[in-house]
Amino acid sequence: MNTPARSHPETAPRPRRRRRDLRTTLVAVLVATVAVVCLAVGIVTHASLRTQLDAELDAQLHRAADRAVDRVQHAAPDGGPAGAPEPLPSPPSDGTSTPEPESGEFELTAHGEDEELLKAVWRDPEGTVHALSAEDVTVLEEALDERGDGPPTTAPLSIGTYRVVARDLGDGTLVVTGLPTDRMRSTLLRLDLTLLGAGAAALVVTGIGGSSIIRRTLRPLDGVAQLASEVARTPLEHGSVSLERRVPAAHTVPGTEVGDVGRALNHLLDNVEGAIEVRQHSEEAMRRFIADASHELRTPLTAIRGYAEMLRLTEDLGERGLQSIDRLEVQSARMTALVEDLLLLTRLDEHEPRPEEDVDLGEIVMESVMDARAAGGDHPVDVRVPDDPVVVPGDPRQLTQILVNLLSNARKHTPAGTGIDVRLREADGRAELVVADAGPGIDPGLVPEVFSRFTRADRARSGAEGTTGLGLSIARAITEAHGGTIDLASRPGRTVFTVSLPLVGA
Structure with missing residues (x-):
């Protein structure tokens, strides 16, 4: 029973990947380069602005902490009930005014490590003072490992993400002050969206403009390729062939890629045309020789056949003689057929008109x-x-x-x-x-x-x-x-x- 042959996995032809043309590759490389540059610029800009905003927020936080410490030091000693929202403190006795808390700012004041909480309040964007929840106070205690002065840190609270700093007044009182980071994150988000939009616009402009410029630059190569394709489709095997088209002089300037290719193609066409002319001359000379020789052979072949027939009719030949005459006639007939075939091929090569x-x-x-x-x-x-x-x-x-x-x-x-x-x-x-x-x-x-x-x-x-x-x-x-x-x-x-x-x- 015959079974279909199976192709060996090692010898089976692999599908060839389709390569992109030069124009597409150049545009892709250009767009990729611009994309990398835009990404690098965006990362550096984002990091630089974030560092600056962090520094400004920390400076603002330290000023708010100074104001909170000033308010605590000028507040009435009996304070309000623990954990309850309090109005802004009254002006101190020396006649100076106490700075106002900022929108979103909170203050937490405590006495001693295990003392009762005196005040934990924050102000919303409308200016209303609210009590800070116990959960947020716990988060602040975990974020501030130890009481006392220290660098600002970030704490995620129920009212938002805050940068917080603690100030130890030295008498067992710890004042914790915080400012929201929403404004800074909003600024960074707007910056990122702006950079993203600008980068996308730059990529679109680069793709369209680069494609147009590359297409215009490589357009002469299309003409060179078209000319080479036309020559490749031209039958060069036989007959007279004229290769008149050449790459224009404007596209054969040496020193440029297009110019070098154009000059090389023109030189190639000149050599091919010269070789075709030599081949044509050789074919014509051979054709003339075959035609002349065939015409010249017709007469002696006819004479040979005539004399052979005359010998057969007029001479008394033996068996060997008759065999020789038969052989002579066969060979002359074969030679005549060969001559006629050569003459026919010559006429067909010369495209002589035929009855139709x-x-x-x-x-x-x-x-x-x-x-x-x-x-x-x-x-x-x-x-x-x-x-x-x-x-x-x-x-x-x-x-x-x-x-x-x-x-x-x-x-x-x-x-x-x-x-x-x-x-x-x-x-x-x-x-x-x-x-x-x-x-x-x-x-x-x-x-x-x-x-x-x-x-x-x-x-x-x-x-x-x-x-x-x-x-x-x-x-x-x-x-x-x-x-x-x-x-x-x-x-x-x-x-x-x-x-x-x-x-x-x-």
């Missing part, structure tokens, strides 16, 4: 198959053509030669008894002629050059079975001259030639 008429390809197929059956009865030929005519424009004699050469190729390169299938059909406005055989197939190394001239399946043979190596090259040349294509697919047990020709009116 509407040709029923079905009739050509049937006639050619009948001739093939008569010439090679040891190869059964199966043919199938549509009932309706398949009409193509062209030269009927040349179109017939395509099928004759393909059938001859199948007979000569397959064992006796190998079946040959000929199919003709219409597909997508074109006529498709398929000639297939069940022979051993064509060597994979020979497939790329099977349509080249003088290509033989067995390189050691030279003209065996009348093979010249021109049949398939003539078939391709005639097909291309009629605006068609010929393809080959071969494997052991199946070789298929497919000829595609345009239909009349297509």
